[in-house]
Each structure stands twice: as structure tokens, then as C-alpha cells.
Amino acid sequence: xxxxxxxxFLLTGLIFYFLNIIQISFLPFxxxxxxxxxxxxxxxxxVCVLEExxxxxxxxxxxxxxxxxxxxxxxxxxxxxTVSFLLIAIMLKLALYKYVKxxxxxxxxxxxx
Amino acid sequence: xxxxxxxxxxxxxxxxxxxxxxxxxxxxxxxKDFFYSRSFxxxxxxxxxxxxxxxxxxxxxxxxxxxxxxxxxxxSDLADLDLLKKENETLRTALGIGLANNYQLIMAEVTAKNNxxxxxxxxxDSLLINKGSKDGIKKGFTVVLSNKILLGRVVDVYPNFxxxxxxxSKDSVIDxxxxxxxxxxxxxxxxxxxxxxDMFPKSQDLKPGALVMTSALGSAYxxxxxxxxxxxxxxVDSEAFKKAEINPAYDLNILNNxxxxxxxxxxxx
Numbered sequence: 061x062x063x064x065x066x067x068x069f070l071l072t073g074l075i076f077y078f079l080n081i082i083q084i085s086f087l088p089f090x091x092x093x094x095x096x097x098x099x100x101x102x103x104x105x106x107v108c109v110l111e112e113x114x115x116x117x118x119x120x121x122x123x124x125x126x127x128x129x130x131x132x133x134x135x136x137x138x139x140x141x142t143v144s145f146l147l148i149a150i151m152l153k154l155a156l157y158k159y160v161k162x163x164x165x166x167x168x169x170x171x172x173x
Numbered sequence: 174x175x176x177x178x179x180x181x182x183x184x185x186x187x188x189x190x191x192x193x194x195x196x197x198x199x200x201x202x203x204x205k206d207f208f209y210s211r212s213f214x215x216x217x218x219x220x221x222x223x224x225x226x227x228x229x230x231x232x233x234x235x236x237x238x239x240x241x242x243x244x245x246x247x248x249s250d251l252a253d254l255d256l257l258k259k260e261n262e263t264l265r266t267a268l269g270i271g272l273a274n275n276y277q278l279i280m281a282e283v284t285a286k287n288n289x290x291x292x293x294x295x296x297x298d299s300l301l302i303n304k305g306s307k308d309g310i311k312k313g314f315t316v317v318l319s320n321k322i323l324l325g326r327v328v329d330v331y332p333n334f335x336x337x338x339x340x341x342s343k344d345s346v347i348d349x350x351x352x353x354x355x356x357x358x359x360x361x362x363x364x365x366x367x368x369x370x371d372m373f374p375k376s377q378d379l380k381p382g383a384l385v386m387t388s389a390l391g392s393a394y395x396x397x398x399x400x401x402x403x404x405x406x407x408x409v410d411s412e413a414f415k416k417a418e419i420n421p422a423y424d425l426n427i428l429n430n431x432x433x434x435x436x437x438x439x440x441x442x
Contacts, residue, residue, distance in 0.1 A: 084285035084301070085216040089223035089426060096365065098289045119182075130193075131208050133287045133295045135329050135336060138201035139193020140294055143186060150182045 069120050076100055076124035080132050100125040101145075108149050110164055113157035122149030206305070206331040209284075213303060216284040224426050250384065276395075277435040279304055281335075283428055290343050290364055296328060297364045298342040302431060305333045315394050315434040322422040323347075323387060323398035324431055337431070340400060341366050341421060348391030349400055352384035360385060360400050360419055368401060368419040375415050379406055385419050395434070 079100050087095045104125040108118030126145030130138055162170070196204065281302035290297025304310050314327045316337045325345065329336035338345060345362035349370070358373035373379055383403045389396035404418035 081212055081215055081285075082219065084287055085219035086223040088286040088288060089226060096288050101289075129289070129295075131205050132285065132301075133289050135296050135299075136294055138197050138205075139190065142193060143190045146186050146189065150179075150186065154179060 072120045073124045080128040108152050112163045119149045202331050209334040278432040279435050281431055296338045296342050298339040300337045302335050305331045305335050307332050310335050317432050321398050323400050341368050348388045349385050350388040357388050370417040370419050373415040
């Protein structure tokens with residue numbers, strides 16, 4: 061189980077690495093507003109909100125999004141994005157676990173049934 | 174998820190924060206440089222592809238027309254400058270200054286551009302270039318394109334790479350002068366390739382298309398560097414100054430190589 065989690069964690073890191081590279085080296089040329097959005101941040105936030113609150117993928121995403129923003133974007137205080145994104149993700153997940161309990165998908169399937 | 178998870182998670186974040194805080198005293202820059210070096214090939218390839226893609230999508234006829242008009246204007250400016258150059262040389266000789274202390278330039282390749290801006294932490298409209306402290310780059314060096322077109326200045330230096338804050342960055346404010354006008358003003362970056370001219374005296378004439386150059390008053394850049402040309406002008410009766418858009422002289426789509434002026438070290442400002 062732990063081995064699977066570590067592989068999953070590293071795989072998420074790899075995806076976010078390539079996402080960041082594309083974000084800073086390719087997307088600046090595409091002139092639409094949508095391409096100027098920081099995708100890694102938005103994806104991490106969406107995963108945190110949309111996945112089941114017991115799962116850890118959102119926190120992994122927040123960690124890698126923050127770390128690669130510190131590396132490729134941040135100018136001062138190395139680690140500031142990582143630590144703040146991690147804290148936000150943890151707080152968000154705890155709030156969702158405590159007050160919502162259901163992910164939007166579970167909520168939708170419950171309504172449909 | 175048990176409630177004990179909260180304590181464990183916060184403890185983990187605390188430990189990570191301590192580790193990262195320690196990295197700020199040295200290894201942080203080397204980690205960044207390591208990732209930049211490893212990603213350089215891929216980033217350079219993506220940068221070339223992105224520029225080509227964007228260039229092909231634009232309206233060629235419109236672009237050609239604009240370039241032709243700009244070329245004609247530049248040629249006329251060049252003629253004026255030629256006269257000034259001769260006059261300048263005569264004066265320098267007379268004053269015994271000589272032309273030996275010309276700018277020493279280093280060429281660098283652009284590999285990435287950041288749009289995300291966060292005051293004091295991340296510069297929006299900043300570029301990553303493949304020359305760093307090993308090549309003699311220092312914080313504050315001016316970065317230009319050929320023909321003295323100002324691009325920005327170096328704000329972070331790593332061993333093999335540097336970060337350049339463009340003049341369109343929200344953190345950039347430059348003292349400028351306008352062609353054929355005695356008035357001084359400020360060029361303020363607005364992010365996303367936009368620059369505005371502010372604090373231009375209302376009593377003075379401002380014409381669209383006039384050249385905007387750095388003034389000798391500012392300490393951040395050498396004077397006489399081209400910032401751009403005046404675009405739409407707005408003048409509100411209740412305000413004491415005129416404002417205008419500045420069309421940057423550079424084009425991101427064909428921005429592959431830049432030059433760093435090496436022999437001037439400037440302070441922040």
C-alpha cells in the first residue's frame with residue numbers, strides 16, 4: 061500500500077513537472093486569456109475539492125504545484141508556495157471532511173438515485 | 174481520514190517549512206539551477222515551437238504592413254541618429270571621453286516566461302535566460318535586444334541561469350522621456366505585455382507613435398534605451414497629468430536571443 065502511494069506521489073510530481081514546463085515555455089505565446097491562468101494551481105485546487113475527502117491526491121497535487129512554482133516561478137523565499145499550498149490543501153480537505161463529507165460525484169450519484 | 178491526521182499533517186508541513194527555510198541560505202538556488210539545466214533542452218524546444226505557432230496564426234498581411242511602416246519610421250529615426258552620432262563623437266573627442274567604454278554585451282537565450290505575479294515573491298512578466306553568475310551576470314544588469322530596445326533587468330541570478338524582470342512587469346517603473354518633447358514621465362508595467370505612460374505634464378503635447386526612451390534621471394537603466402512608442406492617449410480634465418498606452422518595442426513571438434549589458438552594475442529602483 062505504501063509502495064503504491066509513493067509511486068502515485070512520484071507520478072503526480074512528474075505530471076506537474078511537465079505541466080509547469082509547458083506553462084512557462086509554451087503557453088505564454090497563446091494569446092487567449094485562458095492560457096495565462098496558472099494551470100497547476102487551478103488543477104491542485106480542483107482535485108482537492110472534487111475528490112473524496114479521505115483521499116490524498118489533492119495534497120500531493122498541492123505539494124508538487126507549490127514546489128514547481130517555487131522552482132520555476134518564485135523569486136524569493138524558496139518554499140513559500142509549497143508550504144502555503146500544502147496548508148491550504150490540508151485545511152480545505154479537513155473542512156470538506158468535517159462539513160461536507162461527500163465528494164461532488166458522490167453527491168450527484170446520490171441525487172440521481 | 175482520522176482526526177489524528179490533522180496533527181500529523183500539520184507536523185509534516187512544519188518540518189517541510191523548516192527544511193525549505195534552511196534551503197534559502199544556499200541550496201535553494203542550486204536546486205533551481207539544477208532543474209533549469211535539466212529542463213533547458215525541452216524548454217528551449219517548446220519556446221521555439223510556441224513562437225513559431227503564434228507567428229503563423231497572426232494575420233500576415235497586417236503584420237507586413239505594420240512592419241513596413243515601422244521600418245520606414247526607424248529609417249527616418251536612424252537618419253536623425255546618424256547626425257546626432259556625429260555630433261556626439263565630436264563632443265566626446267572635444268571632452269576627451271573617447272568611445273572605449275562602450276557596452277560589453279553577453280548574448281543569452283530565452284527559455285521561459287512567467288505570467289504569475291505575486292508581490293515580493295514572484296515577478297509576473299519575467300523571463301528565464303541561460304546565462305548566470307558563472308558568465309559574470311549580476312543582479313541589476315540591463316537586458317536589451319539589438320538596437321538598444323529595452324527588455325528589462327536581471328532580478329535573480331543562479332549559477333547558469335538568470336531571471337529577467339521585463340519592463341511590462343507590474344513591479345517595473347521607469348523614468349522616461351518622449352521624443353521631441355521636453356517633458357519627463359513614468360512608464361509603468363501593467364503585466365501581460367502592457368505598459369502605460371503616466372505623470373506626463375498635461376501642458377505638453379503628446380503624439381501617438383512618439384518614441385519613448387529611458388531618461389537620464391532614472392537610476393535603474395542607462396539613458397536613451399527604447400521602451401516603445403505611444404499608443405492611445407487618455408486625458409481626463411480632473412487629473413493633472415496625461416496617461417497613454419505604450420506599445421512595447423519588442424515582440425514576444427520573435428524573442429529568442431537577448432543581450433545583457435555587462436559593464437554597468439545598477440541598484441534596485
